[in-house]
Amino acid sequence: MHLTIRQLSQKICDRAISPVELTRDCLARIDQLNPTLNAFITVTADAALDQARRAEQEISRGEWRGPLHGIPIGLKDILDTAGIRTTAASALFSAPLKDRIPDEDAEVVRRLRAAGAIILGKENLHEFAYGGSSMISFFGEVHNPWDAKRIAGGSSGGSAASVAAGLGFAAVGTDTAGSIRLPAAYCGVVGLKPTYGRVSTRGVIPLSWSYDHVGPIANSVYDAALMLQVLAGYDPADPASIDASVPDFVGGIAQLIAQPSPKLRIGVPREFFFNDLHPEIAAAIDKAIEVFAMLHAEIRDVKLEVSTDRTLASAEAYAYHESFVTRSPELYQAATLARIQSGANISASTALRASRDLQASRHAIRKIFDEVDVLLTPTVPIPPPVIADLRAHPDNLRPQELIILRNTRPFNVWGIPAISIPCGFTKDGLPIGLQLAAAPWREDVVLQAAHAYEQATEWHTQSAKCTNSRVSPITAHTL
Secondary structure (H helix, E strand, O other): OOOOOOHHHHHOOOOOOOOHHHHHHHHHHHHHHHHHOEEEEEEEHHHHHHHHHHHHHHHHHOOOOOOOOOOEEEOOEEOOOOOEOOOOOOOHHOOOOOOOOOOOOHHHHHHHHHOOOOOEEOOOOOOOOOOOOOOOOOOOOOEOOEEEEOOOOOOOHHHHHHHOOOOOOEEEEEOOOOOHHHHHHOHHHHOEHHHHHEEOOOOEEEOOOOOOEEEEEEEHHHHHHHHHHHEOOOOOOOOOOOOOOOHHHHHHOOOOOOOOOOEEEEEEHHHHHHHOOOHHHHHHHHHHHHHHHOOOOEEEEEEOOOOOOOOHHHHHHHHHHHHHHHHHHHHHHHHHHHHOOOOOOOOOHHHHHHHHHHHHHHHHHHHHHHHOOOOEEEEOOOOOOHHHHHHHOHHHHHHHHHHHHHHHHHHHOOOEEEEEEEEEEEOOOEEEEEEEOOOOOOHHHHHHHHHHHHHHHHHHHHOHHHHHHOOOOOHHHHH
């Protein structure tokens, strides 16, 4: 069973567990499992232990900062970290003598440090977050903890794999077309994309400014709420940040009774999102809908207008990379370079029209929440592909990624909060993800619905195969 921040934070506060113990345990697991999973690019072991000792001293003095104090976590290697290289999984920022070492932390990293979280290191990803497989990386592909022959999903593949394998107790990823929720689904953990503008993207290497989101990956819905409570909030130095009040996400879950309100209305958009589903995924989602019905939720079929246009995302990606690809194209992986260059000939007028269409879509989606409280879909239509198959047929990689990102990308277009939670397994023992979404700024509704489902099922209690290779001394003797 996964260890959760909720379990550990109380024991740390009570001094039943030491942050130093936890950190050493995570570092030992990284040493053991990272050669197989390739989840971490940079491990900051000495700094993490220093932070853990400081946390232990602070807590012993009664200076407990909150639930993340003394908890070891990882960061997607696209978030700036002061004095620690940030590579975006690219040779462009990690070739000899070209390491990109920021002077300042990203805003979300600053918030995590202020909350007392222990930073274990920087996690592998699809190069520049421009893909859904984490196959394309200067540091090699990320492997799935449930079956190392398969992809972990992307672009936050290392972050999801690390949480699923117990290398850390949470992670922070980014999500431009599904890059938190997709790998969370494939790795059997929880991934939350907040409302656009809820969490600062300052200090995050951009993929597409209009679609980029930052959010948590965790072992439970409650832990995702704990993480979001720290990450969320207005950042006046981030042009995309919106000054909206931050509710008590954690308190909202704690007050939830075992059953959601009978008035909870769940909309199921079968058209588009349920097309061409793998049969085992289709069956798992149908059972998830039955669980909500047993919890007295009202289930309604709904129709949504879904845009599949990627013009603006392509234009913005090229705008960021233009000077780099002009000067040093050889430092990009070939697949990434091709994707970036696809935006080179998009005119300003075309990009502006696409931006206008995006805003119209974000306005229009609000209407559906007059009819329902939550939207429910499969997170991903198919199980994780086999890495060797994609290596053998590289021309299949992008078409496969477009399939696995199909159900997540619309929620980036709409900018609304969406979460992926475990809802079953295939016959091959691969996790299946359930996606829930709500109206803008209603992360509380998403978290409450997801928590109610989680508590009514046992999928979240299952652990990835690789975690059985060594029993954590903390797991065995303390919990």
